[in-house]
Amino acid sequence: MTKHDPKTAASEKDMANALRALAMDAVQKANSGHPGMPMGMADVAAVLFNRFVTIDPANPHWADRDRFVLSAGHGSMLLYGINHLLGYADMPIEELKRFRQLGSRTAGHPEYGHADGIETTTGPLGQGIATAVGMALAERMMAARFGAGLVDHYTYVIAGDGCLQEGISHEAIDLAGHLKLSRLIVLWDDNHISIDGPTSLSTSMDQKMRFRAAGWDVQAIDGHDIDAIGAAIEKAKKTKKPSLIACRTLIGKGAPNLQGSEKTHGAPLGAEEIAATRANIGWNHEPFFVPQNIYDAWHKVAGRGAAARAEWERRLASSPKRTRFEAAVSGEVPASVARGLAAFRKEHVGKATKVATRKASEMALGVINGATTLTVGGSADLTHSNLTVTKGLERVAPGRYKGRYIHYGIREHGMAAAMNGIALHGGFIPYGGTFMVFSDYARGAMRLSALMGKRVVYVMTHDSIGLGEDGPTHQPIEHLAMLRATPNMTVLRPADIIETAEAWEIALNNNDGPTVLVLSRQNLPMLRDRHEKDNRSARGAYVLRETNGARDVTILATGSEVEIAKAASDRLLANHGVKAAVVSMPSWELFMAQDEAYRAKVLGKAPRIAIEAAARMGWDRWLGENGAFIGMNSFGASAPASDLYKHFGITAEAAADAALRLTGKAGK
Ligand SMILES: Cc1ncc(C[n+]2csc(CCOP(=O)(O)OP(=O)(O)O)c2C)c(N)n1
Numbered sequence: 233m234t235k236h237d238p239k240t241a242a243s244e245k246d247m248a249n250a251l252r253a254l255a256m257d258a259v260q261k262a263n264s265g266h267p268g269m270p271m272g273m274a275d276v277a278a279v280l281f282n283r284f285v286t287i288d289p290a291n292p293h294w295a296d297r298d299r300f301v302l303s304a305g306h307g308s309m310l311l312y313g314i315n316h317l318l319g320y321a322d323m324p325i326e327e328l329k330r331f332r333q334l335g336s337r338t339a340g341h342p343e344y345g346h347a348d349g350i351e352t353t354t355g356p357l358g359q360g361i362a363t364a365v366g367m368a369l370a371e372r373m374m375a376a377r378f379g380a381g382l383v384d385h386y387t388y389v390i391a392g393d394g395c396l397q398e399g400i401s402h403e404a405i406d407l408a409g410h411l412k413l414s415r416l417i418v419l420w421d422d423n424h425i426s427i428d429g430p431t432s433l434s435t436s437m438d439q440k441m442r443f444r445a446a447g448w449d450v451q452a453i454d455g456h457d458i459d460a461i462g463a464a465i466e467k468a469k470k471t472k473k474p475s476l477i478a479c480r481t482l483i484g485k486g487a488p489n490l491q492g493s494e495k496t497h498g499a500p501l502g503a504e505e506i507a508a509t510r511a512n513i514g515w516n517h518e519p520f521f522v523p524q525n526i527y528d529a530w531h532k533v534a535g536r537g538a539a540a541r542a543e544w545e546r547r548l549a550s551s552p553k554r555t556r557f558e559a560a561v562s563g564e565v566p567a568s569v570a571r572g573l574a575a576f577r578k579e580h581v582g583k584a585t586k587v588a589t590r591k592a593s594e595m596a597l598g599v600i601n602g603a604t605t606l607t608v609g610g611s612a613d614l615t616h617s618n619l620t621v622t623k624g625l626e627r628v629a630p631g632r633y634k635g636r637y638i639h640y641g642i643r644e645h646g647m648a649a650a651m652n653g654i655a656l657h658g659g660f661i662p663y664g665g666t667f668m669v670f671s672d673y674a675r676g677a678m679r680l681s682a683l684m685g686k687r688v689v690y691v692m693t694h695d696s697i698g699l700g701e702d703g704p705t706h707q708p709i710e711h712l713a714m715l716r717a718t719p720n721m722t723v724l725r726p727a728d729i730i731e732t733a734e735a736w737e738i739a740l741n742n743n744d745g746p747t748v749l750v751l752s753r754q755n756l757p758m759l760r761d762r763h764e765k766d767n768r769s770a771r772g773a774y775v776l777r778e779t780n781g782a783r784d785v786t787i788l789a790t791g792s793e794v795e796i797a798k799a800a801s802d803r804l805l806a807n808h809g810v811k812a813a814v815v816s817m818p819s820w821e822l823f824m825a826q827d828e829a830y831r832a833k834v835l836g837k838a839p840r841i842a843i844e845a846a847a848r849m850g851w852d853r854w855l856g857e858n859g860a861f862i863g864m865n866s867f868g869a870s871a872p873a874s875d876l877y878k879h880f881g882i883t884a885e886a887a888a889d890a891a892l893r894l895t896g897k898a899g900k
């Protein structure tokens with residue numbers, strides 16, 4: 233390679249070498265990280281940004297910016313290097329020197345929210361490409377509403393062999409191909425290497441054929457040939473399909489003795505090899521030093537973006553759609569939603585409406601979807617079970633993006649990741665349904681919704697053995713515990729139509745994280761006896777029935793089991809004179825956030841029983857030392873729901889018996 237000349241304008245090869253040097257130096261300094269991928273994809277990244285990506289680092293949230301997703305998140309130094317060179321104010325060279333250290337913005341893998349220009353959290357392979365599908369879809373949906381004058385951008389992804397091997401990629405590329413997301417361009421780091429060695433150890437897949445079969449445009453290039461990279465991206469931008477560009481690269485390119493080897497994947501190159509690399513690529517500089525003419529070249533990219541943004545601002549200023557556009561991008565739920573839901577609650581308390589909470593959810597959604605256009609629904613092929621579509625909600629179809637309902641197909645993981653992408657893109661509040669038990673299949677992306685703190689609403693129906701005959705494969709047991717154990721995830725299991733409407737209101741206003749609505753298949757009675765202005769579920773738990781005089785026992789329950797708690801309380805009073813308060817506890821997280829005094833008042837001093845048709849794990853926190861739990865200790869079974877509740881001993885009789893034992897009144 234030719235030596236870099238600091239007096240002339242920097243070439244794209246120079247721009248790429250800066251990325252290589254920063255990656256190898258930062259990994260060396262941290263004594264941890266992945267230099268191979270950034271070095272291998274440096275040429276692709278340099279051309280991609282230099283010629284194509286339109287972003288304005290001074291306005292990192294500009295709505296019409298191109299999105300760049302580093303799906304191969306282990307190559308995080310590539311992204312940090314790019315963002316530093318572009319001139320993001322929060323990515324000075326000091327941050328690169330603090331790569332992977334506590335409190336730095338340069339975490340091991342790119343973390344959304346840690347620094348500007350990180351569009352999504354990546355690291356779990358495959359998540360990036362699947363999230364990008366949601367971003368690219370949101371772009372088309374926004375463009376359909378507001379026109380190309382306001383929405384006209386691309387979503388670029390760098391993905392590795394790992395991203396394409398992961399199962400989630402199958403769901404994602406199928407959905408993207410079907411929906412003809414032509415502005416999605418994936419640059420595949422086709423380096424034939426992963427951690428264990430050559431990819432031939434574990435795959436014979438013809439990825440190009442796989443993508444073609446899914447409806448993608450596919451090209452293959454030498455990922456170190458600057459002109460080929462430019463021409464391929466140029467062509468990809470013009471096709472009417474999503475694009476895969478297989479970029480044949482050498483992992484660790486530039487390191488003379490290690491390039492092409494898995495040894496560069498996830499370990500520092502070492503001082504000797506770094507010195508050899510410097511000589512090999514003509515990089516005669518101290519660690520972390522970048523010559524000004526290379527900064528200048530990268531800053532030109534930022535300048536091009538700033539000019540584009542300024543022009544866009546002018547278009548926005550004179551657009552008749554401006555107010556609507558800004559309202560959508562703000563993501564603020566209009567007040568009409570709360571008003572509509574309050575009227576809905578009042579109406580149904582009056583009518584004592586008895587429906588399954590999944591049905592209640594559909595009814596509440598009717599109000600919500602009528603009052604705001606922010607919501608976009610969907611289901612993983614269970615629309616008429618999850619009850620996620622409402623009247624007049626048109627479907628999103630290939631080439632037709634005006635609709636608000638997405639048939640995600642039987643792709644729970646892909647759906648969850650796409651919803652993350654939609655939420656990250658902005659302009660919409662995504663919600664999507666599946667059976668609660670299949671939250672397992674969506675888990676990887678659900679965890680990222682929580683980690684990133686994005687507003688995604690999971691509509692999880694068929695929430696217990698109460699679904700009946702479909703049997704134990706379909707009956708969630710451990711899922712509530714798993715979801716509740718996930719930080720920043722708000723789980724709500726409403727007990728009737730009123731709590732369901734309250735849960736929806738909470739979910740829409742929860743702008744800092746995902747909400748899971750856990751909904752019954754079976755009908756549930758009305759539990760409230762009067763309309764209240766306050767959203768009682770917002771406190772997480774509340775006393776649904778207080779005792780007349782001191783409590784003998786307190787029964788805690790969620791969802792479909794609150795009805796059982798009430799019946800147990802009736803029984804205890806009528807047959808034994810035992811006073812049992814009933815606490816409905818739709819959300820542990822929200823209850824935990826209440827002050828100590830409120831919690832103490834709700835929980836009371838009397839012994840406690842909890843009823844939930846799920847695993848016990850976690851309940852002891854609320855039960856205290858001497859509590860009793862009525863729930864599931866095993867998988868479920870296939871039978872009508874009422875038989876199952878009896879079979880597994882989740883009944884008012886069992887709860888009353890437990891209360892008598894706890895209060896020492898058994899046998900009296
Ligand atoms: C879901 C998931 N599984 C496993 C890992 C651990 N992991 C990180 S990188 C990697 C290999 C990736 O190979 P490739 O994408 O080809 O990256 P390259 O070695 O070419 O940089 C693995 C298995 C991960 N990050 N995510």
Ligand SMILES: [Mg+2]
Nearest residue numbers: 393423425426
């Ligand atoms: Mg690889």
